[in-house]
Amino acid sequence: MDSLLLPAVYLGGCITAMSVFSHFYRKVTGLKQIEPWFPENVAREQYIALLNCDTPVAEHHLRAALLRRAMEAVRRLVQVQQEKPALQQLMRMGSIGDNLWTEFTMAEQEIMEELQAIAAEANTYKEGWGQTIFSSAAQMLEHEKQKDMLKEMEQLRITEEKKRVAQEKREQAESQQNQQRDAERRQKEMEKAQKELLEMAEKEKKQQKGKKK
Numbered sequence: 001m002d003s004l005l006l007p008a009v010y011l012g013g014c015i016t017a018m019s020v021f022s023h024f025y026r027k028v029t030g031l032k033q034i035e036p037w038f039p040e041n042v043a044r045e046q047y048i049a050l051l052n053c054d055t056p057v058a059e060h061h062l063r064a065a066l067l068r069r070a071m072e073a074v075r076r077l078v079q080v081q082q083e084k085p086a087l088q089q090l091m092r093m094g095s096i097g098d099n100l101w102t103e104f105t106m107a108e109q110e111i112m113e114e115l116q117a118i119a120a121e122a123n124t125y126k127e128g129w130g131q132t133i134f135s136s137a138a139q140m141l142e143h144e145k146q147k148d149m150l151k152e153m154e155q156l157r158i159t160e161e162k163k164r165v166a167q168e169k170r171e172q173a174e175s176q177q178n179q180q181r182d183a184e185r186r187q188k189e190m191e192k193a194q195k196e197l198l199e200m201a202e203k204e205k206k207q208q209k210g211k212k213k
Contacts, residue, residue: 037107070137
């Protein structure tokens with residue numbers, strides 16, 4: 001779990017920098033439209049929809065939806081942690097423009113805000129859950145990753161098995177075709193030999209008749 005750099009630790013080091021980034025980029029970009037770094041956060045929208053549902057939703061459903069929301073937040077956090085060093089290097093080299101870096105930093109700030117919101121929501125269900133929900137979410141993400149990997153391995157095994165069966169069928173069909181061609185060739189050779197023997201026999205008969213005369 002150390003590799004995930006748990007959000008509680010990451011938050012402490014980043015929140016100040018994010019506020020500076022936010023202030024700076026609001027001044028630079030003004031009303032300029034920035035493309036989102038991530039697609040719509042479906043897990044967050046689903047949780048909010050359940051929370052605001054006209055019909056009361058059972059608490060365990062809300063807690064499950066919040067955990068799913070935390071999983072998505074952790075997944076996005078891990079992604080930006082992985083992408084940030086490369087983007088920083090590209091930025092220093094001048095290989096990317098300010099707009100792309102702005103999109104990234106805004107996405108990073110949104111993740112920090114999302115983590116804070118989730119922790120606050122978690123604590124409304126159980127005091128202290130906000131401190132552990134992200135480690136639970138990270139464990140579930142790892143479990144899902146392993147399940148996906150097993151599915152991919154199984155799919156690969158099935159694909160390879162289909163290829164093997166198809167190859168065996170092709171080889172069998174080729175073998176049958178070769179056997180059939182060999183049989184036809186031998187049949188033609190035998191017919192040719194029989195024809196030659198008949199021709200030789202007929203020739204000998206004619207020769208013997210000529211001698212008698």
